[in-house]
Amino acid sequence: DAKTTQPNSMESNEEEPVHLPCNHSTISGTDYIHWYRQLPSQGPEYVIHGLTSNVNNRMASLAIAEDRKSSTLILHRATLRDAAVYYCILRGGSSNTGKLIFGQGTTLQVKP
Amino acid sequence: ETGVTQSPTHLIKTRGQQVTLRCSSQSGHNTVSWYQQALGQGPQFIFQYYREEENGRGNFPPRFSGLQFPNYSSELNVNALELDDSALYLCASSTGLGGGPSSYNEQFFGPGTRLTVL
Numbered sequence: 001d002a003k004t005t006q007p008n009s010m011e012s013n014e015e016e017p018v019h020l021p022c023n024h025s026t027i028s029g030t031d032y033i034h035w036y037r038q039l040p041s042q043g044p045e046y047v048i049h050g051l052t053s054n055v056n057n058r059m060a061s062l063a064i065a066e067d068r069k070s071s072t073l074i075l076h077r078a079t080l081r082d083a084a085v086y087y088c089i090l091r092g093g094s095s096n097t098g099k100l101i102f103g104q105g106t107t108l109q110v111k112p
Numbered sequence: 113e114t115g116v117t118q119s120p121t122h123l124i125k126t127r128g129q130q131v132t133l134r135c136s137s138q139s140g141h142n143t144v145s146w147y148q149q150a151l152g153q154g155p156q157f158i159f160q161y162y163r164e165e166e167n168g169r170g171n172f173p174p175r176f177s178g179l180q181f182p183n184y185s186s187e188l189n190v191n192a193l194e195l196d197d198s199a200l201y202l203c204a205s206s207t208g209l210g211g212g213p214s215s216y217n218e219q220f221f222g223p224g225t226r227l228t229v230l
Contacts, residue, residue: 043116043202043221044155087154098206099145099168100219102154 004088009107012078020073020106022088027068031092035062035073036100037084044087044102047073083110114139116205116222124228125193133188133225137205143167144186145219146178149200161186193229200224 005023012018024033034049048055048062050071055062061074075082085105091098117136125131137144143162147155157170161180175191184205190197204219 041223043204043224044219045221046218049218085154098217098219099157099160099170100147100155100204101157102147105154 004090004103006086006088006103006106008104009109011109011111012075012082014080014110014112015077018075018078018082018108018110020075020086020088020108021070022072023070024088024090025069027090028092031090033062033064033068033071034089034091034100035060036087036089036102037082038087038105039081039084044100047086049091078108078110080110080112083108116203116220118201118203118222118225120225121223122226122228124230126230127193127195129193129229130189130191131193131227133190133201133203133227135186135188135203135205135222137184137186137203138220141205141207141220142184143206144180144184145204145206146186146188147202147204148172149202149224151199155202158188190227195229198227198229200226 032049032051035047036044037047038044048057048060050062050064063072085107087102087105089100116138119134145160146158149155158172159169160167164180177189180186202221202224204221206217206219
């Protein structure tokens with residue numbers, strides 16, 4: 001299973017943009033890049049996913065490098081509610097379960 | 113539309129006992145995955161059920177077993193509990209399977225069951 005590398009923690013001020021990086025240098029051509037986040041005392045929740053092109057949804061944007069070896073999750077205006085652990089996950093390859101392989105994730109602190 | 117629910121929310125057992133955790137999947141979802149999350153770690157995939165059959169298993173011993181019912185709800189059973197089994201157990205439901213793009217459909221997680229083994 002392809003692995004991802006994320007910083008352990010990041011800090012942001014409320015209402016400022018946040019860029020959460022993820023390295024996935026061993027990504028294969030069929031791997032999708034997914035982001036999930038886990039708020040305190042809750043199960044993980046889906047944020048966004050993409051394959052090659054940049055993606056936007058109501059929660060965030062996903063910027064994918066041209067060589068696909070890295071990606072960045074962008075929260076345009078962080079709120080206190082965005083404080084969570086953010087997981088960058090590769091899905092696909094030979095897996096037919098679509099199982100999620102979580103790493104340690106990045107713990108995002110948002111300061112008022 | 114109700115989301116994924118799990119029961120019980122908390123559970124305390126002693127070493128050697130057996131436990132059953134339950135999960136009701138989101139309406140319309142036919143696939144259930146179970147994850148174990150130790151304190152301070154990311155969730156680890158235990159196994160997945162699709163239309164009542166196990167479809168994929170992570171690196172967990174056979175004393176971790178499961179069932180999926182015709183209404184797509186699911187149970188996780190753990191026999192001969194060990195201290196290291198203390199964790200948050202998460203259930204996630206989704207639609208689609210088969211290795212194609214539908215395998216990558218969003219998984220909807222429940223709030224988890226916190227199991228403590230003494």
